[in-house]
Amino acid sequence: MALKHIDEYRDAALSRPLIDKINRISRTPARLMEVCGTHTVSIFRSGIRSMLPDTVSLLSGPGCPVCVTDQKEIDAFIALARLDDVIVTTFGDLMRVPGTLSSLQKEKADGGDIRIVYSTTDAVEIARKNPEKQVVFLGVGFETTAPTIAASISTARRLGLDNYSVYSAHKLVPPALDALMANPQAQIAGFILPGHVSVVIGLDAYRPFFETHRIPCVVAGFEPVDLLQALAMLVEQIEGGAPALANAYGRAVTAEGNPIARKLLDEIFEPADVAWRGIGVIPQSGLKIREAFSDMDAEKIFDIQLPESRDPKGCACGEVLTGTKTPPECPLYKTICTPIDPVGPCMVSTEGTCAAYYKYYDDR
Amino acid sequence: MCLAIPSKIVKIETGMGTIDVDGVQRTCSLLLLDNPQVGDWVIVHAGFALHKIDETAAMETLRLLKEAAAFAEGPPPDEPPHETD
Numbered sequence: 294m295a296l297k298h299i300d301e302y303r304d305a306a307l308s309r310p311l312i313d314k315i316n317r318i319s320r321t322p323a324r325l326m327e328v329c330g331t332h333t334v335s336i337f338r339s340g341i342r343s344m345l346p347d348t349v350s351l352l353s354g355p356g357c358p359v360c361v362t363d364q365k366e367i368d369a370f371i372a373l374a375r376l377d378d379v380i381v382t383t384f385g386d387l388m389r390v391p392g393t394l395s396s397l398q399k400e401k402a403d404g405g406d407i408r409i410v411y412s413t414t415d416a417v418e419i420a421r422k423n424p425e426k427q428v429v430f431l432g433v434g435f436e437t438t439a440p441t442i443a444a445s446i447s448t449a450r451r452l453g454l455d456n457y458s459v460y461s462a463h464k465l466v467p468p469a470l471d472a473l474m475a476n477p478q479a480q481i482a483g484f485i486l487p488g489h490v491s492v493v494i495g496l497d498a499y500r501p502f503f504e505t506h507r508i509p510c511v512v513a514g515f516e517p518v519d520l521l522q523a524l525a526m527l528v529e530q531i532e533g534g535a536p537a538l539a540n541a542y543g544r545a546v547t548a549e550g551n552p553i554a555r556k557l558l559d560e561i562f563e564p565a566d567v568a569w570r571g572i573g574v575i576p577q578s579g580l581k582i583r584e585a586f587s588d589m590d591a592e593k594i595f596d597i598q599l600p601e602s603r604d605p606k607g608c609a610c611g612e613v614l615t616g617t618k619t620p621p622e623c624p625l626y627k628t629i630c631t632p633i634d635p636v637g638p639c640m641v642s643t644e645g646t647c648a649a650y651y652k653y654y655d656d657r
Numbered sequence: 658m659c660l661a662i663p664s665k666i667v668k669i670e671t672g673m674g675t676i677d678v679d680g681v682q683r684t685c686s687l688l689l690l691d692n693p694q695v696g697d698w699v700i701v702h703a704g705f706a707l708h709k710i711d712e713t714a715a716m717e718t719l720r721l722l723k724e725a726a727a728f729a730e731g732p733p734p735d736e737p738p739h740e741t742d
């Protein structure tokens with residue numbers, strides 16, 4: 294595989310010994326999956342893939358939050374944006390994701406009041422300043438983002454706002470790991486666990502998964518040297534036949550995570566069976582708003598009509614997200630589907646695997 | 658997109674902090690942090706400080722980021738977190 298910018302990378306003094314170590318000790322062919330969109334981008338950008346021996350292949354998993362959002366949820370977001378007297382607030386990366394009939398970007402162009410915010414604090418502020426409108430935040434993301442959305446619900450309650458609500462489409466990482474293991478085709482030999490999800494949930498949150506599957510698991514930070522460190526640990530575990538749940542991001546991740554964030558998550562949300570794009574329903578893998586906060590649950594308070602939801606025709610995002618296909622194996626990749634005119638969310642989001650391949654993978 | 662760069666709290670006012678991200682000042686919520694203090698180094702995600710790191714670890718991270726920036730192309734490490742994981 295040819296990747297750009299490799300020569301610069303080879304010079305990195307810190308990384309060199311790790312690259313050498315991986316190349317020296319790796320014997321067994323191993324498919325290792327990262328389940329964090331930021332890791333995907335960092336791995337591509339730094340050219341790590343081409344530094345590795347042929348025995349080690351890297352797969353990108355379902356770590357891009359927008360990419361795993363089910364088509365029905367995208368359609369619900371669009372339906373909310375079409376309601377009168379509703380301001381939809383969202384992070385920017387959802388805007389271009391194609392729903393069955395439209396996208397948030399198209400709705401905005403057609404006059405929908407859709408506002409991109411940097412943080413849920415801004416969304417609550419918009420609700421405070423617009424008491425005559427209903428303000429809905431589109432809650433998409435994993436355990437890192439969910440506490441910031443829980444905090445907005447708790448703040449809106451404290452301020453006595455009756456016009457702020459959240460559509461919760463949050464997803465949880467550990468149940469997704471279980472689902473990935475259930476698919477024998479993916480043949481995953483080890484996981485690079487996400488950095489900032491782990492800051493919130495802590496290393497111990499993966500313990501039940503690890504005890505069930507006994508597969509090498511290492512939490513990684515985001516710099517190339519962090520990722521190489523995690524990869525070296527995974528290869529060591531594989532070659533030594535001693536799988537472990539380990540932490541290569543000790544400066545940020547503890548055993549118990551962030552107790553305030555975890556408590557707030559538990560206060561506002563409860564786990565629920567939810568659908569992931571291309572994977573289907575995974576038991577207890579989502580977060581829905583608890584009954585006590587149902588007056589701020591957009592799913593309950595708005596009566597929206599959904600079209601018959603359809604995934605984009607011919608899009609292989611599902612297989613890409615589970616590691617059973619690479620983007621170049623999708624017939625639409627680079628032909629019909631490009632970042633300018635994306636067919637599926639994996640090409641829309643900057644963290645999507647298809648977008649990362651498009652930008653960094655040189656397959657000429 | 659996770660923002661890996663550590664930020665330093667330079668001011669605290671009613672639950673909101675002003676943070677310094679490698680020379681650029683931003684505000685962030687401190688609601689998810691236990692006993693935040695001016696001078697603390699924090700990891701920030703989507704406008705909320707998520708974790709305190711000690712100064713040595715923060716310096717180490719900044720050093721890694723500078724090294725990474727020296728050989729990786731693309732946006733600088735202090736781009737705002739526009740993604741949602």
Ligand code: SF4
Binds near residue numbers: 609627631638639
């Ligand atoms: S290349 Fe486009 S159509 Fe193919 S899987 Fe990726 S996003 Fe879907």
